[in-house]
Amino acid sequence: MIPESSSGSGFFDLSSTTDHHHKTNSFRFVDMLSVQDFTNPSSIFDDLLHTITAPFPPPPEYSEVVNTPATPNSSSVSSSSTEAAAANDDHKRIDEEEEEQDQEKTRKLQLKPKKKNQKRQREPRFAFMTKSEIDNLDDGYRWRKYGQKAVKNSPFPRSYYRCTSTACGVKKRVERSCEDPTIVVTTYEGTHAHPCPLTPRGSFAVMPERGAMLDGGMLHRYHHQLTPPQPMQHQPYFHNLLTSPLSLITTTANTNANTNTNTNPNPALFANLFQERPFYPSAAARDDGLLQDMLPSQMFKGQKGEEEE
DNA sequence: CGCATTTGACCGGCGC
DNA sequence: GCGCCGGTCAAATGCG
Numbered sequence: 001m002i003p004e005s006s007s008g009s010g011f012f013d014l015s016s017t018t019d020h021h022h023k024t025n026s027f028r029f030v031d032m033l034s035v036q037d038f039t040n041p042s043s044i045f046d047d048l049l050h051t052i053t054a055p056f057p058p059p060p061e062y063s064e065v066v067n068t069p070a071t072p073n074s075s076s077v078s079s080s081s082t083e084a085a086a087a088n089d090d091h092k093r094i095d096e097e098e099e100e101q102d103q104e105k106t107r108k109l110q111l112k113p114k115k116k117n118q119k120r121q122r123e124p125r126f127a128f129m130t131k132s133e134i135d136n137l138d139d140g141y142r143w144r145k146y147g148q149k150a151v152k153n154s155p156f157p158r159s160y161y162r163c164t165s166t167a168c169g170v171k172k173r174v175e176r177s178c179e180d181p182t183i184v185v186t187t188y189e190g191t192h193a194h195p196c197p198l199t200p201r202g203s204f205a206v207m208p209e210r211g212a213m214l215d216g217g218m219l220h221r222y223h224h225q226l227t228p229p230q231p232m233q234h235q236p237y238f239h240n241l242l243t244s245p246l247s248l249i250t251t252t253a254n255t256n257a258n259t260n261t262n263t264n265p266n267p268a269l270f271a272n273l274f275q276e277r278p279f280y281p282s283a284a285a286r287d288d289g290l291l292q293d294m295l296p297s298q299m300f301k302g303q304k305g306e307e308e309e
Numbered sequence: 310c311g312c313a314t315t316t317g318a319c320c321g322g323c324g325c
Numbered sequence: 326g327c328g329c330c331g332g333t334c335a336a337a338t339g340c341g
Contacts, residue, residue, distance in 0.1 A: 145314055147333060160332070315338070
C-alpha cells in the first residue's frame with residue numbers, strides 16, 4: 001500500500017535525488033540489510049516487487065521498489081532497485097589486481113556505456129532510513145569513503161563508501177534526511193561477495209529464521225538464532241544501529257508478505273520486525289565496547305539487565 | 310608506513 | 326550545445 005502522498009515519484013527515489021526522502025515518516029532501528037539473495041531471482045527484491053510496487057509499475061530500465069508503510073505512523077522505509085546486475089564488471093574489477101590497467105579500463109567502461117541507449121547497469125540497490133546520530137552505521141563490513149557530495153535540496157552532504165574488501169564491489173551512500181537530520185538514509189548498492197569481516201566477533205547476525213520471519217513473528221523468535229543456518233551467506237551486522245531507544249513504531253506488515261510463505265525475507269517485513277520489539281541481540285550485547293559506544297546509557301543498561309541471565 | 314578521509318576536479322547523463 | 330547534477334577519481338592530508 002503506497003499512499004498517494006508519496007508524490008508519485010516514490011518515497012525514495014533512488015534513481016534521482018534526495019528530494020523526497022523521508023516525508024513524515026521516521027524510521028527507527030534498522031532496517032535491515034539482508035543482501036544475501038540479491039542475485040537470486042526469488043530474492044527479497046522480488047518479494048518487494050510483488051508485494052509492494054504494484055501501484056507503481058517500475059520504469060523499464062530502473063525498477064524501483066518502494067516500501068511505504070501501511071500505516072500512517074509507520075516508519076520503516078526501505079527501497080531497492082533491481083536490475084540485471086552488472087556483476088560481471090564488478091567481478092572483473094575484483095579479481096584482477098595484477099591487471100590494474102585493465103581494471104582502469106573496465107572502470108572507464110562502466111562509466112561510459114558503449115551504446116547510448118544502453119545505460120550503465122547498476123547493482124541492485126537497497127535503501128534504509130535509520131534513526132541515528134551516527135552517519136556511518138556499522139553493518140559489520142568495512143567501508144572506505146571515496147567521496148562526498150553536496151546534494152541538491154539537502155543541507156547535508158552525501159557520503160559515498162565502498163567496501164574495502166578487494167573481492168567486493170559493494171557501495172553505499174549515506175546521507176541525512178533534510179527534513180529530519182536524525183534520520184540517516186543509507187543506500188546499499190551491490191552484493192557482498194565475501195563473508196562479513198566481523199562475524200567472528202560474535203556479532204548479531206541479521207538473518208532470521210525464515211519461518212520466524214514470515215509468520216509475522218517477532219524479533220525474539222530469531223534473535224537467538226545468532227548463527228545463521230547458512231554460514232556462507234554474508235550477514236550484515238548492525239553494531240551501532242541502536243542509536244535511538246525511542247519507541248518502536250509498529251508497521252503493519254504487508255499482508256501479502258505474510259502469506260507469501262515460501263519466499264525470502266522481505267526487507268520491509270524484516271524492518272517491521274525490528275520495530276516490533278527492541279533489538280536485543282544477545283551476542284551483540286556481548287560486545288560491550290561497541291554497545292557502550294553506540295547505545296544510550298539507559299538502553300544499554302536495560303540490555304545488560306536482560307542479557308545477564 | 311599503511312590505511313582512511315578529505316576535497317576539488319572530472320566525467321557522463323539528462324533536461325532545456 | 327550548455328548547464329546542472331550525481332557519481333567517481335585521485336592527490337593531499339590526517340591518523341594510529
